[in-house]
Amino acid sequence: MDSIGWELLGRTEQPCMKENRWATNHCPRSPKRLTRSMAQSYRVLYDGQCEICQACVSWLKALDHQNKTICLPISADVLPTVDARLNLDECLRQLHVVTPEGEIHVGWDAVACLARLFPPTWLIGAVGQRFPFRNVGRWLYGFVAKNRYSLSKCRGGACRIAKPEAVRRQAKLEAFWSCYTLGFFIRLPLVLWAGIKAAVQRTNIFARTYNKRLDLLNGKLTILFLNGLLPNTVPLLFGELFTTVLYDGVAIDPGSPKMRRSVARHLLRVKPKIKKVVATHAHEEHVGNLNWLSEVTGAPIYVSEITARFLTPFKKLPWVRAAIIGQPPNLSQPYQLLGETVNAITGHLQVIPTPGHCDDHIVLYDPKEKVLLAGDAFMGSYFATPNPDVDSRKWLVSLERLMELDIEILVEGHGHIHTLRADIPDFPGVVIREDPKVAMSKKLDYLRWLREQIEAGFKEGLPVRVIEASCFPWGRRTSWESCATDECIRLLSLGHFSRTELVRSFVRRDGDQLPTVYEVRISGGE
Numbered sequence: 001m002d003s004i005g006w007e008l009l010g011r012t013e014q015p016c017m018k019e020n021r022w023a024t025n026h027c028p029r030s031p032k033r034l035t036r037s038m039a040q041s042y043r044v045l046y047d048g049q050c051e052i053c054q055a056c057v058s059w060l061k062a063l064d065h066q067n068k069t070i071c072l073p074i075s076a077d078v079l080p081t082v083d084a085r086l087n088l089d090e091c092l093r094q095l096h097v098v099t100p101e102g103e104i105h106v107g108w109d110a111v112a113c114l115a116r117l118f119p120p121t122w123l124i125g126a127v128g129q130r131f132p133f134r135n136v137g138r139w140l141y142g143f144v145a146k147n148r149y150s151l152s153k154c155r156g157g158a159c160r161i162a163k164p165e166a167v168r169r170q171a172k173l174e175a176f177w178s179c180y181t182l183g184f185f186i187r188l189p190l191v192l193w194a195g196i197k198a199a200v201q202r203t204n205i206f207a208r209t210y211n212k213r214l215d216l217l218n219g220k221l222t223i224l225f226l227n228g229l230l231p232n233t234v235p236l237l238f239g240e241l242f243t244t245v246l247y248d249g250v251a252i253d254p255g256s257p258k259m260r261r262s263v264a265r266h267l268l269r270v271k272p273k274i275k276k277v278v279a280t281h282a283h284e285e286h287v288g289n290l291n292w293l294s295e296v297t298g299a300p301i302y303v304s305e306i307t308a309r310f311l312t313p314f315k316k317l318p319w320v321r322a323a324i325i326g327q328p329p330n331l332s333q334p335y336q337l338l339g340e341t342v343n344a345i346t347g348h349l350q351v352i353p354t355p356g357h358c359d360d361h362i363v364l365y366d367p368k369e370k371v372l373l374a375g376d377a378f379m380g381s382y383f384a385t386p387n388p389d390v391d392s393r394k395w396l397v398s399l400e401r402l403m404e405l406d407i408e409i410l411v412e413g414h415g416h417i418h419t420l421r422a423d424i425p426d427f428p429g430v431v432i433r434e435d436p437k438v439a440m441s442k443k444l445d446y447l448r449w450l451r452e453q454i455e456a457g458f459k460e461g462l463p464v465r466v467i468e469a470s471c472f473p474w475g476r477r478t479s480w481e482s483c484a485t486d487e488c489i490r491l492l493s494l495g496h497f498s499r500t501e502l503v504r505s506f507v508r509r510d511g512d513q514l515p516t517v518y519e520v521r522i523s524g525g526e
């Protein structure tokens with residue numbers, strides 16, 4: 001248990017994530033990118049082990065919309081590539097900034113130099129370079145720089161100069177938490193601001209999709225956005241839209257009973273040819289209208305064998321989910337079991353089992369059009385608050401299997417379409433211009449990184465709380481950007497969807513029974 005504080009901070013290294021500028025810039029696997037753009041930028045050398053330094057980098061990233069700076073964690077390999085004059089010990093002691101002109105600013109002067117780059121902080125930078133503010137600034141900077149190790153207790157970067165083994169042995173869990181908490185509070189304004197921005201964005205997308213539909217591929221693919229008084233709280237608070245996908249005569253996931261009126265309104269307007277009703281999995285927002293839609297349209301129901309088992313009878317939902325989404329009725333006869341394909345109007349769809357999000361999950365794939373109707377088998381690259389029946393190890397295997405397909409259009413079950421195809425028009429917030437395979441491989445990388453973090457955490461005998469924190473290092477932008485939303489989801493779902501579930505999702509054993517948080521704690525040694 002001794003070494004954890006330090007070890008965990010050491011493990012906050014980022015995997016290479018494309019949209020995370022910071023990670024890309026210091027990603028050891030992309031040295032070419034690093035040197036090419038370096039000379040024209042302000043290069044900021046910071047102590048990647050220190051929470052205070054990492055938090056300041058987060059602020060820098062939030063201010064730097066035009067990519068004027070590149071932040072580089074100090075290492076013996078990196079320094080010579082930046083400037084031969086840089087010294088490792090000096091750099092660990094104080095902030096160093098190398099300007100595009102090749103000037104080196106140190107300590108407070110480096111802070112003032114950076115502040116002058118951005119309009120909101122320009123004044124601080126300008127004033128900070130004049131007497132007497134310059135002197136005050138230098139004194140204040142010197143104080144923080146000298147005491148940052150005692151402030152954060154982890155003595156982070158000092159380990160590099162002094163004896164790392166000794167410091168590791170001394171560092172205890174309190175050191176980890178003090179660093180983690182400090183990192184959180186320095187970023188708190190950013191966390192709140194990111195939370196507000198995300199909420200505005202969600203409201204905007206909700207308003208633009210309210211009771212709307214999206215007709216694509218000359219009417220072959222239609223997305224019906226579903227609404228309902230209480231279900232509406234989900235897109236507003238969490239950003240997941242409710243949809244039914246109509247594809248070539250197949251209606252997929254017709255919503256919950258509380259969205260039935262919305263579906264009915266769409267049917268009146270569109271009058272679609274529905275030949276089959278299919279469910280991708282047994283979650284309440286996907287299966288509550290199976291029998292109803294089948295009765296209204298005369299189309300037979302198709303579900304997988306496990307889904308059918310989950311739906312007869314449908315287990316009683318936790319009351320929050322029952323109140324907001326609605327308790328689905330049991331699946332009643334007649335219904336058919338899905339085979340390997342589903343015949344649509346103009347072709348056929350392959351049925352591919354994709355356990356992970358839940359055990360019964362299937363996706364539908366049109367090889368002719370290269371369309372993957374993914375249900376909840378994708379859910380964004382960095383989805384961090386899963387439901388309690390997620391099995392992330394199975395999810396990894398399923399995603400690996402899907403990576404073998406040729407996919408040009410990825411349609412998610414909660415209102416996102418990933419595609420680069422020009423025949424899919426722009427629809428901000430819904431259509432994401434990204435190669436589906438790239439999005440999927442990002443998710444795979446993220447899940448693999450999480451698996452590593454969690455396995456290492458359990459091996460070291462860490463408490464679940466610490467493992468959870470180690471999966472969301474503040475140095476990673478997505479950790480604090482989604483923090484407010486994730487915690488809001490945890491609170492409002494009474495813990496049903498949370499970052500803790502993410503840790504649990506990697507320790508599920510085979511079989512239907514889910515481990516409780518309590519069991520995870522036992523296996524985690526807490």
Ligand SMILES: [Zn+2]
Nearest residue numbers: 281283357376
């Ligand atoms: Zn689901």
